[in-house]
Amino acid sequence: MSTPAISIEHLRKCYGDLVAVDDLTLQIERGEFFGLLGPNGAGKTTTINTVVGLVKPTSGHIFVHGLDALRDYRRVHRLIGIAHQEIILDGQFLNAREILLYQAGYFGIPPRRAKPRADELLERFGLWEKRSARVRELSGGQKRRLLLAKALMHDPEILILDEPTAGADVELRLQLWEMLQSFHRQGKTILLTTHYLEEAERLCERVVILHEGRLRALGAPAELRRSHHRERLEDVFLELVRGEQE
Ligand SMILES: Nc1ncnc2c1ncn2[C@@H]1O[C@H](COP(=O)(O)OP(=O)(O)OP(=O)(O)O)[C@@H](O)[C@H]1O
Ligand SMILES: [Mg+2]
Numbered sequence: 001m002s003t004p005a006i007s008i009e010h011l012r013k014c015y016g017d018l019v020a021v022d023d024l025t026l027q028i029e030r031g032e033f034f035g036l037l038g039p040n041g042a043g044k045t046t047t048i049n050t051v052v053g054l055v056k057p058t059s060g061h062i063f064v065h066g067l068d069a070l071r072d073y074r075r076v077h078r079l080i081g082i083a084h085q086e087i088i089l090d091g092q093f094l095n096a097r098e099i100l101l102y103q104a105g106y107f108g109i110p111p112r113r114a115k116p117r118a119d120e121l122l123e124r125f126g127l128w129e130k131r132s133a134r135v136r137e138l139s140g141g142q143k144r145r146l147l148l149a150k151a152l153m154h155d156p157e158i159l160i161l162d163e164p165t166a167g168a169d170v171e172l173r174l175q176l177w178e179m180l181q182s183f184h185r186q187g188k189t190i191l192l193t194t195h196y197l198e199e200a201e202r203l204c205e206r207v208v209i210l211h212e213g214r215l216r217a218l219g220a221p222a223e224l225r226r227s228h229h230r231e232r233l234e235d236v237f238l239e240l241v242r243g244e245q246e
Contacts, residue, residue, distance in 0.1 A: 003066035005030045005158055005189035006051055011060035013046050013213075020046040022213040024060070028191060033184050035204035036193045039241050043213040044193045045085055048162055051191075052082055064158070078107065081156035083147045085163045085193075089135045096138065096146050097122060097131040100153050107154040114153075121149035124179065126171070140167050148176065158189040165194060177203065197234045207233075209240050216240040 004027040013021040021043040028034045036044045049055035051062055053073040062069035064076045091099055097118055104114030122128045125145040130138060138146065144167055151159060159180075165173050180190055180203060194200050200207050201221040209217040209224075217224055217240055221233050228236040 002030055003063070004028060005032065005065060006191065007061075007063040008047070008051070009061045009063070011047065011050060011062065012058045013043070013050060013055060014058045019213050021050070021057075021210075024210070024213070024215055026208055026215065026218060028189060030065075030189055031184075031187045033180070033190045033203055033205045034192070035200040035207035036191060036210065037195075037197065037200055037207050037237065038210035038216075041212075042210040042241075044210060045162055046213075047210070048082070048160055048191070048193070051160065052077070052080055078154070079156060080158045080160055081151035081154065082160040083144075083151040083162065083164055085166070087140070087143045087147055089143060089146060089150075092135055095132045095134050096127055099135070099146060100149055103150050103153045109154060117153065117155075118149075121152060125149045125175070141169055141172060144168060145172060148179075156188075158191065159183060160191045162193050163195070164192065165196060165199060173199075197232070197237055201233045209237060211241045 006028040008024055008026050011021050011024040024047060036047065038044050046055060050057050051064065051069055053069050053076060056070065065079055067076050069076050089099060091102060094102060100118035100121060101114050104117065122131050125148060127142060127145055127149065130142055135143065148164060164176055168176065184190060192204065204221065206218065206220050208215055217236065224236050225231065225233060228239060230236045
């Protein structure tokens, strides 16, 4: 059996007195479409940032394809394409296409391969018309699209998307779902956070619900609905995070 795509083992992250993630253990299998759910401040982004080595755990370990996320930071970095929750695009003087080519350069992809790839992604994310626009000339949603294209530029094995559909219009949401499903069909791993529980239910094979840094539930959405005797995943979620009975 292959090692999991991502293995989180007793992860704990504290900021002073605040425990952002508390003893979180979970495995995401290779090829799995996995959802990380929880209310604002639950610890989702903190967890993701430890997986990509941006945040150092207070204790616990993270392995990506069996590699230690901290010690093997560089190799782990190559395996992952990430679109962060906050839209930060370095290179204010670069245009959309140049940002993608720059990203390719970072991963050592030669220009002859990078150029068609960038153009394909610009096309796919509806940015072709904006290929020569600088970042500051893009709308919020267009920046989100560029961020997603950038995450895919080096054709990663694992795609991590922190609220990719926040601020997305209907078309982008549909395009993104399609793109994610095709990525999934290629046998790649996806870790997604979202506040749209219907989206999670539609896309994810398994989800984890975090609340105040702790794992509250883990399983297939249908399984969670069944075991909690609820018709909607949203009701399971509310029960777990609010303690609501009805
Ligand atoms: N750099 C930091 N310094 C101090 N506290 C932090 C830091 N980053 C996160 N936190 C705190 O850790 C907790 C978890 O934050 P995190 O960003 O992981 O939540 P989240 O689940 O991603 O929420 P959201 O849905 O709002 O994005 C919050 O209480 C937050 O204030
Ligand atoms: Mg977050």
